[in-house]
Amino acid sequence: MSNQQAPSVLVIDDEEDIRVSLIRLLECDGFRASEAADGETAIRALDDGLHPDVLLLDYRMPGLNGGQTLDTLRARGHRMPAVLLTAAKDAADIAARHGFDAVLTKPVGPEEVFSTLRDAIARAAGSQP
Amino acid sequence: MRFISPSPATDPEAVRAAWHEFVRSGLIHPDRVRPFIARAWTRSSAAGCDPRQARANALSAEDTISLIRRGGRLVEVATPFLAALSRAAGQERHAAMLGDASGRVLKIVGDPQTISDENFPRAGSLLSEEVAGANGIGTALAEGGYVELVGPEHFIEGFHVFTCQGVPLAGSDDQPVGVMSMSVRREETAGRVRDILFCASEAAACELLSQHLTDTIAAPASIEQVAEKLRQDIVQRLTMARLQFELAARHIARGSTATETLQAAQELVRKFRRQAAVWRNLVDHGTLAAEPVALTDLVEDFLALLETEARVAQTRLLWGRAEHCIALEDASALSQRLLSAFVGAMQAAEPGSELAVQVVRTERVATVTIHRSGVAGPTLAGTVTAPLIG
Numbered sequence: 001m002s003n004q005q006a007p008s009v010l011v012i013d014d015e016e017d018i019r020v021s022l023i024r025l026l027e028c029d030g031f032r033a034s035e036a037a038d039g040e041t042a043i044r045a046l047d048d049g050l051h052p053d054v055l056l057l058d059y060r061m062p063g064l065n066g067g068q069t070l071d072t073l074r075a076r077g078h079r080m081p082a083v084l085l086t087a088a089k090d091a092a093d094i095a096a097r098h099g100f101d102a103v104l105t106k107p108v109g110p111e112e113v114f115s116t117l118r119d120a121i122a123r124a125a126g127s128q129p
Numbered sequence: 130m131r132f133i134s135p136s137p138a139t140d141p142e143a144v145r146a147a148w149h150e151f152v153r154s155g156l157i158h159p160d161r162v163r164p165f166i167a168r169a170w171t172r173s174s175a176a177g178c179d180p181r182q183a184r185a186n187a188l189s190a191e192d193t194i195s196l197i198r199r200g201g202r203l204v205e206v207a208t209p210f211l212a213a214l215s216r217a218a219g220q221e222r223h224a225a226m227l228g229d230a231s232g233r234v235l236k237i238v239g240d241p242q243t244i245s246d247e248n249f250p251r252a253g254s255l256l257s258e259e260v261a262g263a264n265g266i267g268t269a270l271a272e273g274g275y276v277e278l279v280g281p282e283h284f285i286e287g288f289h290v291f292t293c294q295g296v297p298l299a300g301s302d303d304q305p306v307g308v309m310s311m312s313v314r315r316e317e318t319a320g321r322v323r324d325i326l327f328c329a330s331e332a333a334a335c336e337l338l339s340q341h342l343t344d345t346i347a348a349p350a351s352i353e354q355v356a357e358k359l360r361q362d363i364v365q366r367l368t369m370a371r372l373q374f375e376l377a378a379r380h381i382a383r384g385s386t387a388t389e390t391l392q393a394a395q396e397l398v399r400k401f402r403r404q405a406a407v408w409r410n411l412v413d414h415g416t417l418a419a420e421p422v423a424l425t426d427l428v429e430d431f432l433a434l435l436e437t438e439a440r441v442a443q444t445r446l447l448w449g450r451a452e453h454c455i456a457l458e459d460a461s462a463l464s465q466r467l468l469s470a471f472v473g474a475m476q477a478a479e480p481g482s483e484l485a486v487q488v489v490r491t492e493r494v495a496t497v498t499i500h501r502s503g504v505a506g507p508t509l510a511g512t513v514t515a516p517l518i519g
Contacts, residue, residue, distance in 0.1 A: 014440065014441075015365060015369065015437075017369045017372075017373075018365070018368065018369055018372065021369065021372035021373060021375075021376055022372060024376055025372060025375060025376060025379075028379055060358070060361060060362070060437065060441055061441065062440055062441050062442075062443050063443075086361070087360070087361035087362075087364035087365060087368070088357075088361055089343065089357065106361075106364050106365065106367070106368040107336055107339060107364055107367040107368040107370075107371050108368060108371070109209045109371055109375060110372065110375050111209065111212075
């Protein structure tokens, strides 16, 4: 991400209302946001050249769940940070199992989403050689 | 939500004259003040509240910190909603407040001029009617519903410059655990933030309920895994409501209307409440005491509750024939049997299948059937029967 550009995020969630609301809020806060309704669509988009600064993944989705989606993306060499968004009680375990960089527990407000995404991007930028 | 003050406030000058007369003589003109204001003034006066000056009522700094610590979860849940209310008020002078169930202020968010005014309540101030007269926090608690007090409808003269609205917050057992209020200088601003205050109070109460479901209720082992998935789906509704609410706050702050967005948020909050009630019934260990159960409504609730589970299983649950039936059975046991039938049918179905649900009554029993679609015609995928009442 260049300093001149707004941070970009790919929202992967099967609930259209959540995707649309999150994207509108993210854009209000200065993010550039794109969306995918399931894991397979997200994988195709990244394989086709989309390169967001951070991924925001729901866990419970038809087809690949959020963890399986991230595992597949990592296996294909996509290294951008990923934030898990879930209402699961064992959210921290799921995040650790799949190597998510951060976890947000639903219900969650936008300010917490914004700061977690920005922190994840900053940490990833700081860890690059 | 109970609306205690649905009728518009009467002419402020007539109310002001009525206030002066009440303070002087103790007499109320019922045609000049709204009924809930008359009740609030009477309670305030009977408690010995001084209309010319509020009693000293603030806690020490140490006690205030302790109070806020005790209100931990309520403060934690309400704080983002107070921030959103404050955002919606924009540049107007305002204060969004959270009080506990006794009317003690736990948190204030507002414009710097209002909240730094030494005469304005602060965290630790007691705003019960006994101490602070008729006001947005104390009167909402005393009346048990939404109230709006415009200018001289406040009992204490120092509050006459404000229009205050308050809504009690219900805890997981529906009893009030606190109150959320909004104080503004201009009545027009009060109108602009009214709907978002309703929505904030409902959504905050639902977040308290959501935490209760998550932290304190354990499902029977036989349905533990699926119950946990359904709990997550219910919380998803609340997440949607929260995001819609936050969008509405931003629209209102820009001077736009947000009626549709707030209606969408409130509809999601209603869905959350209904599904939370179904879920609680489902995970209840039951009493095995037969009781009347509106079976068709219960099945309809299950179809809504299982919407996400069906989508994850890549199946569709559809209504077929639905006859109105009142079954006589333990509601939790019946709910658990319905869940097993629905989940079993979904697990056995091929991706892309449709599952048609029917409720049919015979002379003595009601039967819920689930039929799976297929090229060779529908196949029975699940059945639940329940005795009918009478």
